Every structure is written in structure tokens, then in C-alpha cells.
Amino acid sequence: MSSMLKLHFRKTGLKTTIQDFGRNGHQHIGIPVGGALDKLSMSAANRILDNEVNTPVLECTLIGPEIEFEGEGMICLTGAEMNGSIEDEPIERYKAVRVKSGDILKFKGAQEGCRTYIGIKGQWKVKSWLGSYSSLSSYLSEKGFMGPVQVNDKLEIEDLSSNENLPEIKIKKPYYASCYIVRVVTGPEFSQFSIEQIESFFHQIFTISQDANRMGYRLNERITGYDSSAEEISSGIIPGTVQITNSGQPIVLLADAQTTGGYPRMVNVISEDLNLFGQMKPGDEVKFMLATL
Amino acid sequence: MKIQPFGDSCLLVSFEREISITTNQKVIALFKAIEFKKGIEFLIPAYNSLTIGINQEIWSLHEATIYIREIGKDLESIEPVGNNKYVIPVCYESPFSLDLEEISSILDISKEQLIELHTSRNYRVFMLGFVAGFAYMGPLDVKLESPRKSNPRLKVPSGSVGLAGLQTGIYPTEAPGGWQIIGRTPLEMFSPEREAPTLLNAGDEIRFRAISADEYQIIKLKIETGIFEMEVYDE
Incomplete structure (x- = not known):
């Protein structure tokens, strides 16, 4: 019925x-x-x-x-x-x-x-x-x-289903902390960054800023020694792309992000870990870890 | 042509590091050649690059790379496909031409010269991005090279035609933006109900035609009543 x-x-x-x-x-x-x-x-x-x-x-x-x-x-x-x-x-x-x-x-x-x-x-x-x-x-x-x-x-x-009984499905309730380690792979412009900048990206703990919505999460901290006003030629971006803005602040792009952008794409969050960003809120801590495909 | 992995499920094909028609032609030629290939989930053609979403249940990033490298070998020989050549009517009058006064004085030309320069050549649609249906077109005459507004508007009206750098573009929907607005088109650049939601596609060619405020209203009416036909040119 x-x-x-x-x-x-x-x-x-x-x-x-x-x-x-x-x-x-x-x-x-x-x-x-x-x-x-x-x-x-x-x-x-x-x-x-x-x-x-x-x-x-x-x-x-x-x-x-x-x-x-x-x-x-x-x-x-x-x-x-x-x-x-x-x-x-x-x-x-x-x-x-x-x-x-x-x-x-x-x-x-x-x-x-x-x-x-x-x-x-x-x-x-x-x-x-x-x-x-x-x-x-x-x-x-x-x-x-x-x-x-x-x-x-x-x-x-x-x-429209007539079946009143739902199947028994056991799904483990996730636990959301307020600090996360997220795996990334190198992005298209990774090699443009200096060793010092790369080190600071992977060593520091970032926090999620208030500027966090379905388009993307801006992080509060900056990578050291980065100051660029150079504009890249706009190119494709995908959910998970981490762009570095001119001030050195990373932005993690999410599902509603626009499809092209001009900031250098330093790394990409792997698909499996991208779901975690949906549960991160302003103030939460995140650290990136380099993974290989 | 350089192919590299992008994230864990995409490939990025990059061409010469420049904004030029010849480089963008290669992007579009590759886009058209693989558009309907099984195992490709989406494509993002841009000025000098193509992002390719790979369905890894069908093939691996490695297999896709080999296939694309093979296709890429004779991109030069692929005839430029018969893309659309549309005439876009634009009313450069007040209240549509929000920044015409200011940008003409920055560029040190008269408003009439600006309109003349803007309507006197054909532009290539290099790519769509920013918001659904926003076409990045160019290149402009160097005399029209414009700085972005130092205070971007929170709301640029739908249909606004703008200048930024050597690019010209049309806001397909109301959106925030820092382009110098010189006029407005009555055309519906983006309409979700249409089978093809966007009027323009990457690789198309357009030219602008100046219209009066009266003609603007007439075209609007024709669109609303479904009797408007796109003007095309051929050369």
C-alpha cells in the first residue's frame, strides 16, 4: 500500500x-x-x-x-x-x-x-x-x-513499497572529532612551490575559517614564504582541489565550487577523504598527508 | 601536449602556456574527439587545458592516458569543427551600460569608439566557467584592455556584457563580479529548462551588434513569446 x-x-x-x-x-x-x-x-x-x-x-x-x-x-x-x-x-x-x-x-x-x-x-x-x-x-x-x-x-x-519491514543493516555510527588528517595527492602546479612552502604545508596544522560553505573551505593559516600576485591561466578545478590564494591561504574546493579557477592547484584531497570535509566546521583542525595513487 | 593525473580520478591535458586561438583550437579538437567516449565522466575545456574525469570502473588512469596520447598525436589534422557563429545583440545605453562612462575615460577613448571597437571583430568562446554558462571570450582589441573594478559588485544583472583584461564576457545569471559592464544583451544566455541550458559553448564564435533600448525590449518580447530566432553570420 x-x-x-x-x-x-x-x-x-x-x-x-x-x-x-x-x-x-x-x-x-x-x-x-x-x-x-x-x-x-x-x-x-x-x-x-x-x-x-x-x-x-x-x-x-x-x-x-x-x-x-x-x-x-x-x-x-x-x-x-x-x-x-x-x-x-x-x-x-x-x-x-x-x-x-x-x-x-x-x-x-x-x-x-x-x-x-x-x-x-x-x-x-x-x-x-x-x-x-x-x-x-x-x-x-x-x-x-x-x-x-x-x-x-x-x-x-x-x-510505493508494500514491504513494511526494512532490511537489517548494521552501519557503524561514525565519530567526528574536531581534528582530522586528510590524504592528498600532488596537484598540477605542485612543482611550482618551493621546498620551504611544501614543508610548511605538510607540517602545520590548519584550522577551518568562517569562510566555509558548500563551494569550499578557506583555511586560516598561510604557507610560509608565499607571496604571489601572478595569475595562472584559468583551468579546470574539481572537488578536492586545494588552491593556494595570493596571500598563501589554502582553499579546499568542494561540490558546489565553480568549474574553473586561476589559483595554483597545489594538491588534491583523495576522494575517500573528501567526505570528511562535509563534517568539518569552522575552528576544526586539519593536517594534510601526502599519499600516492 | 602534456598529460598528468589530477586528483585520484582525473587527467589534466595541458598545451602551450598561452591564451591564443590556435592553442584553444587544440583543446576543443581533443574535447570533441573524446566527448562521447565511454569511461569519460566529464570534461572541462579551458583556455589551454582539458580536465578529463575518468570512470575507473571502465578503465584505469593509465589506460586512459595511453588512449588520449594516441588521439592527441593528430590533433593538428582534425579539421576545426563547424561551430556556431552567433550575433549577440547588445544595448550599450543607460541603464544597462553601468561602467561605460568610467571605462571609456580610463581607456581614454570616447564611448562611441569603445562601442565601435567592441562590435567590429569576431570573438572566440575560449571556455565556460565561473557560473553556469559564463563564456570567456576574446581576444579584445588591445585598446580595450581593461582593469577589473577595484570594488567588485555583489550583484551584476543577468545579461550584462563586461570587459576584463583582454576578455569580454556575458553574465548569464545575476552574479557577483568585477568586470567593467558596458551593456546588456536581451538574450537568455542560460536557461535551465532548455535542452541545451547554455546558449554558447567553448569553441563557438560570436560578434556583438549594437541595438537601441527599443530593439532590446522587442527582442525580450520575442524571446518571451517564443518567436525569436538567433541571428547567425557566416564568413
Whole structure:
């Protein structure tokens, strides 16, 4: 028997967007890949709910939204711990939870990690664009596509499955520290940097600045002895590319980054470790470690 | 042509370190030659480089490198493909020409001369980037070489035509930016509902045509009612 679940957004949270694995293959016309920053947590929510792994989820940042449900359905929270609760009943992360009409889902601020994913069982009744539901910036919402969640937005999810029982899936709850070691490989302009600059990049502990969003994370510290005003000829950039700005501050580019850029690309975070950036928040510490392919 | 790994799942092909039409032709020739090849997930053509996303479930970075090196051997012999040649109507009048006054005085030419220089040659679309559909075009006449604005605007209106360095570009959507804005086109450079969301592609050629504020409104209306046809040129 199919059931319909409607979500009414009473509060948006700091930044709540619809995300999936993103849209690949349109970078040549300047369209970023988008998609969940922490794809491990995003796909875990779907696996627990017996959804296709690429089913959209809600990505909540630091402060979660407040959602009133209408109808019946199943949800699952993964990723950051934001102390989600329904009617003051705490929700255990990485577990499917049944919701019904009138239930209100609330969060406190992220206590550990940065992004919580809300998976919902069933099919999302939202418009996709170029094969993805990932909300880009506001220019799409002007054209009737779903942008970042706004107050009073409504979402509908229809569950067509007849199976009431979800498979038993054991997923280990991740633990997010506030310091990370991230593996990188050398980037296209690595050899332009001096030994001193390279040493300072790998020896120091960087902290995530306030200038951290889905496009990229700027780090507070600088690499030593770097002062450049030389502009490279713009070239392709990909999520995980670490650019060094003229002041010597690194920027780690993420899913919504533009597709080309002119700063030297010193290193690239390996795909496996890129999910960690989705859980890093301003003030967290990060150290880079050189890996080989 | 140099091929190197870029991250753990891409290759970066670099050509001569210059912004020139001949170098960009090689980029586009390689792009067209491998665009639909299985195992290639995405491509980012730029001025003098091509970023290639490799699906490593299909082939390894090493296998892809060998294939691309082989194709790259006769890029010179690949005929430049018949790219689009569009005429882009631009209204250089107020209120669209936000910086025309200021930039003409910086360049020490009259507004009329600036418009004349901007509309008197064809430009190549070197690449798309920055925001969806933003076309980097050039090269400009050296007399139009413009500094970026020292205080970038937080919002440049959609359709704005700007100058920066030896480049000219069109803001496809409202976006922040530091280019000197000299006019506005009524064309929809980017439209998510269209099958091809962007009007221009890397490798295309364009020329600008000055239009009046009245013609600007007429073209807008024609676009809204679906009867507008792109003007092309041939030479």
C-alpha cells in the first residue's frame, strides 16, 4: 500500500538543501557537480531506509530545520549529531524512525560533526534537473526548481513499497572529532612551490575559517614564504582541489565550487577523504598527508 | 601536449602556456574527439587545458592516458569543427551600460569608439566557467584592455556584457563580479529548462551588434513569446 508523507518547513535551519550524488557531465558548460558533501552519510540513510542509494536526502548544516509531518512515513538521520527529536523524544541516528501526522522534528545545534542528513523512505515529488535533485544556488529556484529550503516550503514523498519491514543493516555510527588528517595527492602546479612552502604545508596544522560553505573551505593559516600576485591561466578545478590564494591561504574546493579557477592547484584531497570535509566546521583542525595513487 | 593525473580520478591535458586561438583550437579538437567516449565522466575545456574525469570502473588512469596520447598525436589534422557563429545583440545605453562612462575615460577613448571597437571583430568562446554558462571570450582589441573594478559588485544583472583584461564576457545569471559592464544583451544566455541550458559553448564564435533600448525590449518580447530566432553570420 502506498503512503504519502508531506513535510512542512517551520524553520529552515542554517542551511538546508536537497542533495543526492549530484550531476556529472555538465562541467564543460560551467555547471558544478553539486551533491551531498558527505556522501557516506547520505547513502547510509538511504540504505537503512531501503531506498536506492542515490535517492535525495536533506542536508542540514550546523543548525537543523524544524519540520512538521503530514501523513505517514519513515525517516532516518545520519551524519552529524544534532540531537534530533520528535515530540521531545530523542531520535537515534542510523535507525529508521516512523513518523505520523502532527509530528514535529526538531534539532539542537550540531554537537559533533557539521552536517546531518535526513533520509526519507520513498520517492521525492520534486523537479530534477540534468539528472539530479541537488539544489544549486538561487538562480534555479527562480525557475521553479528547488533551491535551499525556505520557511513554509513543502515537500512530498510517496512511498510505493508494500514491504513494511526494512532490511537489517548494521552501519557503524561514525565519530567526528574536531581534528582530522586528510590524504592528498600532488596537484598540477605542485612543482611550482618551493621546498620551504611544501614543508610548511605538510607540517602545520590548519584550522577551518568562517569562510566555509558548500563551494569550499578557506583555511586560516598561510604557507610560509608565499607571496604571489601572478595569475595562472584559468583551468579546470574539481572537488578536492586545494588552491593556494595570493596571500598563501589554502582553499579546499568542494561540490558546489565553480568549474574553473586561476589559483595554483597545489594538491588534491583523495576522494575517500573528501567526505570528511562535509563534517568539518569552522575552528576544526586539519593536517594534510601526502599519499600516492 | 602534456598529460598528468589530477586528483585520484582525473587527467589534466595541458598545451602551450598561452591564451591564443590556435592553442584553444587544440583543446576543443581533443574535447570533441573524446566527448562521447565511454569511461569519460566529464570534461572541462579551458583556455589551454582539458580536465578529463575518468570512470575507473571502465578503465584505469593509465589506460586512459595511453588512449588520449594516441588521439592527441593528430590533433593538428582534425579539421576545426563547424561551430556556431552567433550575433549577440547588445544595448550599450543607460541603464544597462553601468561602467561605460568610467571605462571609456580610463581607456581614454570616447564611448562611441569603445562601442565601435567592441562590435567590429569576431570573438572566440575560449571556455565556460565561473557560473553556469559564463563564456570567456576574446581576444579584445588591445585598446580595450581593461582593469577589473577595484570594488567588485555583489550583484551584476543577468545579461550584462563586461570587459576584463583582454576578455569580454556575458553574465548569464545575476552574479557577483568585477568586470567593467558596458551593456546588456536581451538574450537568455542560460536557461535551465532548455535542452541545451547554455546558449554558447567553448569553441563557438560570436560578434556583438549594437541595438537601441527599443530593439532590446522587442527582442525580450520575442524571446518571451517564443518567436525569436538567433541571428547567425557566416564568413
